[in-house]
Amino acid sequence: MTAPSPSSSPPPAEAVTPLVRGVAVLTALTEAGGTLSASALERSTGLARSTVDRITATLARMGYVRLDGRDAVLTPRVMELGNAYLSALRLPSLLDGEADALADELDESVSLAVADRDGIRFIHQATRRRAMSVSFRIGDLLPAERTAPGPLFAAEWTDADWSAWHTRRAADPTDAGFPAVPPRTPTAPTDFESRAAQARQNGWSLDDQLIEPGLVAVSAPVRAPVRASAPTSAPTSASARIACVASVVSHTSRHTAADLRETLLPRLRTTVAAMERRLREAAPPEPGPTPAGLATWTTASKHELGRDFVESLARGLTVLTAFGEGRSSLTLTDVAKATGLARATARRALITYEHLGLMAAEDRRFTLTPRVLSLGYPPLSRTTLAHLAAPHLRALADRLHEPTALAVLVPGTDPAEIQYVAVAAAGRVLTVDITVGTRLPATRTALGRALLHAAPHGYALADEELESGLRSIAVPVRDRTGHPVAALNVATHAARRTLDNFLTEVLPHLRATADHIQSDLHLASRFTHVPLA
Secondary structure (H helix, E strand, O other): OOOOOOOOOOOOOOOOHHHHHHHHHHHHHHHOOOEEEHHHHHHHHOOOHHHHHHHHHHHHHOOOEEEEOOEEEEOHHHHHHHHHHHHHHOHHHHHHHHHHHHHHHHOOEEEEEEEEOOEEEEEEEEOOOOOOOOOOOOOOEEEHHHOOHHHHHHOOOOHHHHHHHHHHHHHOOOOOOOOOOOOOOOOOOOOHHHHHHHHHHHOOEEEEOOOOOOEEEEEEEEEOOOOOOOOOOOOOOOOOOEEEEEEEEEEOOOOOHHHHHHHHHHHHHHHHHHHHHHHHHOOOOOOOOOOOOHHHHHHHHHHHHHHHOOHHHHHHHHHHOOOEOOEOOEOHHHHHHHHOOOHHHHHHHHHHHHHHOOEEEEOOEEEEOHHHHHOOHHHHOOOOHHHHHHHHHHHHHHHHOOOEEEEEEOOOOOOOEEEEEEEEOOOOOOOOOOOOOOEEEHHHOHHHHHHHOOOOOOOEEEEOOOOOOEEEEEEEEEOOOOOEEEEEEEEEEOOOOOHHHHHHHHHHHHHHHHHHHHHHHHHHOOOOOOOOO
16 A cells, blocks of 8 residues: 655645644744744744744643743654554564664664655664764654665655656655755766666665765664465565565764675574564454543633633544554544544544645555654654653753752662752752752662662652651652663751651652653654663
């Protein structure tokens, strides 16, 4: 199934105009790195200021953006849209283990990419943490002709696909439509068609500094079985469709392009074979739970916020969350049932998404396209736990008028130590002043005890043990598996709050904040690695 190209013509009569505008706002925020002022959104989208304000207010109500003064800031909650696509696709969940193992073995970055019209989008990145490292993110869109995976996908293009590529190249000579890459230079290679033919013949492809000087990559296609009804039969020819392309990415101070081909391509091909075997042997997925109560929630939000809440935008965005693992291809009836929306409402949203290139339709069934990843995913796919927690710490400190902090255990320390990775100060004359990076003995702090002795719904106290007058309470923050990876605390002077006051007035807010941080962490880490600091 080929994803439709987003049309530059006016939307069809049945399209939902507020949904078109909301997608434009999310796309603009994504391309700007996650933050834009209202005036900048007005300029970049061409929408009226009042329209921008209503859309951002609606997105804030949905938890997709945070309004910070005059700025709209993407939040991890918006990643549920891209997660719906990646869950439905299944490839990251099935193949990330092999990609990560290869990256560890070679000590090089390894990526998985899928085709998005005449471009590619990354769906998994196993990167090396070096001073000089690859900075592409999950969801980033790159022009096919400037990548190693591109020729492999182009080897399967039709005449119509090539015509669309030539049209795009002529209309965008500097690759301005691809903000993830540097502008194309006048001396950029123009032999993409011959590279595609060579890739078809070789079964692999190279990027020899096509994106920017120093960057090299070698790629091989991961092919899916032709027939899902024969899961144990191996593909017998190149006629099996390319599910994704795996790449090893490096730089010329470590490998030349020729060296990648000669020394690393054989190991890449071994991993690709394992990936293809994994695809053949994978059992059909069990459908996960569908969203619940969304239509009711949007109606209640409209009643509460009035015209500042654009209900048709909110309802339209919920349609994307109807998809997921075991729900990769849905009918109109399926979508309406999953979201609780009327069939007419769901149908108009699907028509809108098909026009925008976010949805593909075939035989009355709809699937998400990789372009869904353009709705907020890239700038958040390289976030850290400290960055996720920062706005929640600030809100808690402002609410309680006490300083808050997030800390993690320092690996390999004996006796155990904690390190502060995020802090939010309080506007008091007498206050706790501990900066990011500070290390303290774990057993003498509430933060350390919450991590060392974490129990379900547990908390830890430290009463004037580290310093006279310093009183602290902490709770753990857990990852998707339930393992405590950090701890959150509120600290005060003993003269301001008693221990009973900590338990009755501070602990409920502390737990609620930890829940918010955990929710963001679980969304952000569904298909990405979230470093602690």
